[in-house]
Amino acid sequence: MAANEKILEVLDLHVQYFTPRGAVKAANAVNLYVKAGEIVGLVGESGCGKTTVAMAILQMVQPPGRIVKGEIRINGHNIVNLSEAELRKVRWRELALIPQGAMNSLNPVLRIREQMGDAIQAHEAISARDLKARVLSLLNDVGLPERVYNMYPHELSGGMKQRVCIAMAVALNPAIIIADEPTSALDVVVQRVVAQTLLDVKKRLGVSMIMIGHDMGLQAQMVDRVAVMYAGNMVEVGPVESIFAQPLHPYTQLLIESIPSIRERKPLKVTEGLTHDLRNPPTGCCFQFRCPRVEPRCLQAQPAMIEAGPEHLVSCIHYQAR
Amino acid sequence: MEQPILSIQNATKIFGGGFLSSSKPIVALDRFSLDVYESQSKIITIAGESGSGKTTLANMILGFTPCTEGKITFNGIDLNQMNGEQRSFYRQEVQAIFQDPYEVYNPFFRVAHIFDMITRHFKLARSKKEAQELIEEALNLVGMRGGEILEKYPHQLSGGQRQRVMVARAYMLRPKLIVADEPVSAVDASLRAMILDIMLRLRDTRHISFLYITHDLSTAYQISDLMYVLFQGTTVERGNTAKIIEDPRHPYVQELIDSIPVPNPKIKWNMNIKLPSEEVMRMKNTVGCRFYPRCPKRMDACTKAFPPMVKVSEEHEVACYLYQ
Numbered sequence: 001m002a003a004n005e006k007i008l009e010v011l012d013l014h015v016q017y018f019t020p021r022g023a024v025k026a027a028n029a030v031n032l033y034v035k036a037g038e039i040v041g042l043v044g045e046s047g048c049g050k051t052t053v054a055m056a057i058l059q060m061v062q063p064p065g066r067i068v069k070g071e072i073r074i075n076g077h078n079i080v081n082l083s084e085a086e087l088r089k090v091r092w093r094e095l096a097l098i099p100q101g102a103m104n105s106l107n108p109v110l111r112i113r114e115q116m117g118d119a120i121q122a123h124e125a126i127s128a129r130d131l132k133a134r135v136l137s138l139l140n141d142v143g144l145p146e147r148v149y150n151m152y153p154h155e156l157s158g159g160m161k162q163r164v165c166i167a168m169a170v171a172l173n174p175a176i177i178i179a180d181e182p183t184s185a186l187d188v189v190v191q192r193v194v195a196q197t198l199l200d201v202k203k204r205l206g207v208s209m210i211m212i213g214h215d216m217g218l219q220a221q222m223v224d225r226v227a228v229m230y231a232g233n234m235v236e237v238g239p240v241e242s243i244f245a246q247p248l249h250p251y252t253q254l255l256i257e258s259i260p261s262i263r264e265r266k267p268l269k270v271t272e273g274l275t276h277d278l279r280n281p282p283t284g285c286c287f288q289f290r291c292p293r294v295e296p297r298c299l300q301a302q303p304a305m306i307e308a309g310p311e312h313l314v315s316c317i318h319y320q321a322r
Numbered sequence: 323m324e325q326p327i328l329s330i331q332n333a334t335k336i337f338g339g340g341f342l343s344s345s346k347p348i349v350a351l352d353r354f355s356l357d358v359y360e361s362q363s364k365i366i367t368i369a370g371e372s373g374s375g376k377t378t379l380a381n382m383i384l385g386f387t388p389c390t391e392g393k394i395t396f397n398g399i400d401l402n403q404m405n406g407e408q409r410s411f412y413r414q415e416v417q418a419i420f421q422d423p424y425e426v427y428n429p430f431f432r433v434a435h436i437f438d439m440i441t442r443h444f445k446l447a448r449s450k451k452e453a454q455e456l457i458e459e460a461l462n463l464v465g466m467r468g469g470e471i472l473e474k475y476p477h478q479l480s481g482g483q484r485q486r487v488m489v490a491r492a493y494m495l496r497p498k499l500i501v502a503d504e505p506v507s508a509v510d511a512s513l514r515a516m517i518l519d520i521m522l523r524l525r526d527t528r529h530i531s532f533l534y535i536t537h538d539l540s541t542a543y544q545i546s547d548l549m550y551v552l553f554q555g556t557t558v559e560r561g562n563t564a565k566i567i568e569d570p571r572h573p574y575v576q577e578l579i580d581s582i583p584v585p586n587p588k589i590k591w592n593m594n595i596k597l598p599s600e601e602v603m604r605m606k607n608t609v610g611c612r613f614y615p616r617c618p619k620r621m622d623a624c625t626k627a628f629p630p631m632v633k634v635s636e637e638h639e640v641a642c643y644l645y646q
Contacts, residue, residue, distance in 0.1 A: 045510040187371035192581040217583030240587040260540035268515040
């Protein structure tokens with residue numbers, strides 16, 4: 001497998017939620033790719049469409065939502081419009097999800113060995129003895145002791161449950177893992193341990209990841225490339241170093257400036273303004289109501305993504321003239 | 323010497339372990355002391371991870387749960403011995419803002435109902451017009467206008483708006499102290515700054531003190547004056563916020579600050595942190611230092627008795643034998 005091979009490609013994805021008062025445009029023309037062994041961070045404020053994109057990749061958009069247009073390719077095969085039976089094969093084997101609040105997604109009446117075993121047995125014919133060995137080695141992979149095998153979820157701490165979810169996600173050697181805020185609601189020290197587990201697993205298995213989150217500090221520590229979304233649109237994508245050193249889109253700049261620092265005390269940066277109603281987006285740039293650099297020409301059309309540096313794309317009119 | 327308005331003296335809360343209970347008692351908060359003075363409005367951070375006792379402390383101050391030992395006094399009167407009138411006064415003087423701005427609303431009532439309820443209950447205004455002026459003033463302070471939101475239902479507001487309405491409601495009662503339990507953990511980064519800024523403004527222009535309860539040391543560093551770091555119910559370090567963050571002394575606080583992800587991809591974490599197994603962590607060391615099982619610098623003395631508070635510099639104290 002070539003190092004630069006694109007494992008996952010999202011092409012011109014449009015997802016809309018059809019409500020009685022109009023369609024909510026939760027993802028507009030989103031393009032994204034993930035290369036082998038790479039972690040891509042997907043950031044933006046709540047309601048910007050991060051989770052919608054993740055769910056679309058997994059073909060798990062719930063009604064009234066629907067993928068209106070676009071392709072999702074895994075290793076070159078489009079999985080949009082596959083039947084449910086075909087999708088079941090793809091999920092877990094190719095794509096695994098660590099859901100938001102994953103630690104609360106475990107079934108409280110099943111032991112860890114049963115939950116993990118079920119997932120594996122659903123996809124593989126495996127003998128009971130092999131299954132046990134497999135589950136134990138998975139637990140070991142995420143740094144959990146053997147006795148977790150026979151425990152119930154309530155006997156584990158939040159960080160341990162989170163690591164069980166990571167173990168389940170890698171159980172079938174998927175090509176790509178989608179982690180939706182994998183460390184939110186954990187204490188900082190535990191967060192660091194879980195983040196370390198994720199990086200460790202990624203390194204050893206060579207799996208690719210999409211990491212959804214809003215903590216820019218954590219993104220800086222973990223991901224290779226960052227994709228920034230605002231109001232359903234991808235506004236900037238680039239390597240993590242250049243996004244942090246030189247954020248281009250005014251929204252990305254705002255995100256990075258508003259990280260509270262532990263190194264220096266500085267005045268708070270307060271920004272006014274609300275995101276527009278996603279049912280009724282304005283003509284022109286999606287960020288126009290909050291942008292400090294808005295000009296009349298911004299109101300004409302959503303700017304196209306242009307390449308501003310190596311692998312660094314931005315959708316802002318201010319970089320088009322150059 | 324000025325009398326503190328709110329004084330917490332050795333407040334201790336023990337759950338379980340009653341006469342008929344077989345389980346071991348859990349010390350949720352152990353001998354916590356804090357004074358709030360009226361003349362100097364301050365933002366005081368209570369920091370700690372989950373299970374450190376920060377919410378127990380908030381519940382005790384708000385009178386939801388009594389102290390097992392120690393006491394909390396307001397203007398010299400013990401919280402548990404207040405009569406109805408004093409209690410009503412206390413509930414006006416000490417206000418609260420909670421973490422989840424979604425759950426505190428009754429979804430059946432319009433936003434205006436929240437304000438009507440408190441104006442009526444605390445008899446804040448003599449006429450409708452006066453009440454409206456009060457509400458408008460409070461809303462303006464948090465950057466909102468009554469016409470925009472009062473007739474809406476809670477679900478029609480954004481998370482940031484809901485939290486700001488809560489601050490406005492608290493402010494309307496002209497409290498001396500606002501207990502803010504994780505007020506910005508559930509809101510987005512761009513709105514976080516707005517709410518923190520409102521807290522700063524209330525401190526400076528309306529002389530309201532805050533107890534800012536949080537696990538987020540970076541925002542605490544940005545806005546607070548004093549800080550208490552809790553670990554499993556015990557106070558491990560206290561004093562001036564900047565001094566603690568810039569020069570943490572307790573091994574736990576050092577680990578905590580070290581674990582905050584640095585928003586700079588060039589400075590990577592030292593990825594070699596190990597937490598001890600769950601049994602060791604749960605085996606609560608009730609005699610000595612609670613951090614002993616995890617501490618990289620532990621000594622024999624640590625298990626014998628709880629380390630006393632040592633002053634390491636002006637306005638900076640730490641409970642650790644390393645500094646004896």
